[in-house]
Amino acid sequence: MPRIARFKGDPVLEAVRARAASWLLLDEGNPFLVRPKRCTFSAPGHAPESVVLHWQPALMANVRAAIGQVAQRGDAGLKVEPFSGGWWIGLDTLEDEAQKVVTQVRHNQAALRDAPMVVIDLRGNGGGNSRYADIIAELLVGEPRLRAAQPHFPACSGSYWRVSPGVLAALQQNLDQAEASRDGASINFYRPLVTDIKQALAQHRNFSPALPACARHTQAAEQNDLPQVLPPAEMKGRLVLVTDHTCFSSCLIAVDLFRRLGALHVGETTDRSSRYMEVREEVMPSKLRAVSTLQKVAVGAGDFGPYTPEIVFPGVLSNDAALKAWVAGLPAP
Known part of the structure; x- marks a missing residue:
């Protein structure tokens, strides 16, 4: 092989x-x-x-x-629906389409928080914008637990977007969608970012915000510094995370987050990515192929993955019915 x-x-x-x-x-x-x-x-x-x-x-x-x-790859789809064990959140991408899932999670927040189990299904997820995972996590567990679960980074650290017309167009599209759905948190995130990238293009800067001088020398943080104690979750039930081999880029950041929040990780081992993230696909002029590019770099963050599940699914992950029945029957913690 x-x-x-x-x-x-x-x-x-x-x-x-x-x-x-x-x-x-x-x-x-x-x-x-x-x-x-x-x-x-x-x-x-x-x-x-x-x-x-x-x-x-x-x-x-x-x-x-x-x-x-x-x-025989599985596909989580984009959905929020009840199943025999509780609620199932299918999130097969963190591209713009993920806003649909965020909206459904917000609409069903009370039922999700009251359920005996909530499953985050990331089968088929190759990345996109990790912010969608942050919002879903906060809607489930609450802001205090989410904040406490964030990893600790060196003093010289942060996320920096590449400055290009393509990145600006992608972020402007995200802002337009946030405004159309009246998503205040996303509007507050994207609006200043779009403004700064416009200024950066005019100033011929390479990154937004400007990359600090210390970025060339900072050491990456370890990704295994799991929090010891977290505030109680605002959801009552168990949080379960399903992954497959496809999980890459921002999907890995989402996996890291949900594991930090205490989710039981099941399924298959993920891929591994570097500190470069936020995948964007561009269709080639021939319309026959697409090329992927990474729009953001995380200084001080290190690599993400591979993440090995605590319990490996013994079947084929493309079999939705078998997977859901197996997850519903997982032994109590």
Whole structure:
């Protein structure tokens, strides 16, 4: 597997190896790899069996179908709904669409806080804006517990946005959506940020706010400094967090937050990201592909992940019914 995984990311990571597994018997034309001529299969209680591989051209539609069959990725969707164990919050992205979930959580806040269990389902979440996770967390557990759970960073630390027309357009869109939904907290967050980035563009600054001189020398904080004591949560029930191998970028910041808040982490091990965050996708001129870029850097924050769940889901995470039944039946803490 490392022969393929090393071209897909860091082969040490379980999430990278899992994604690379789909390509084990597919030839991408990589000039640095020689496709195998023979495979030996082994299983407990059975003698090894060697098979000669006969390579053939394949239609892209068939390749996509084969990859999907191997991957069997789950999708949390964007929803807030009751299930047999309590309430289920599906959050498969932290892009602008996540505002829909924030609105639903706010509308159902009383029921969520009174439920025996609330599940934060991050299957399929590749990142976006971690602020949506902050708002959901505060609506569930309350501002005092959220504030106490925040990690401690060095004196020279902070988050800095890259300054570019693309970043400005993305943040302006976030502000427009916040104003349309009358989300006061998000308006207060985005409005001064948009104003400063406009000024930064005019002043030819590279970051907003301006990057301090100490940023080049500060040491990253450890991400395992979990809080010892937290104020009581304003929700009565248990908080459960579901992740899969897709979780990356701002999704990892959300995972770190909910774990700090005391959530039981289940599912699959996450990916790992660096201090660069806030994913934005841009569709290429051909309209056939999109490219992802990271818009923000966290000075003093260090890397996030990989996060290993306390309880690994024993089934296939694309099976929604099985996952929900399993979560509902988790033993009491």
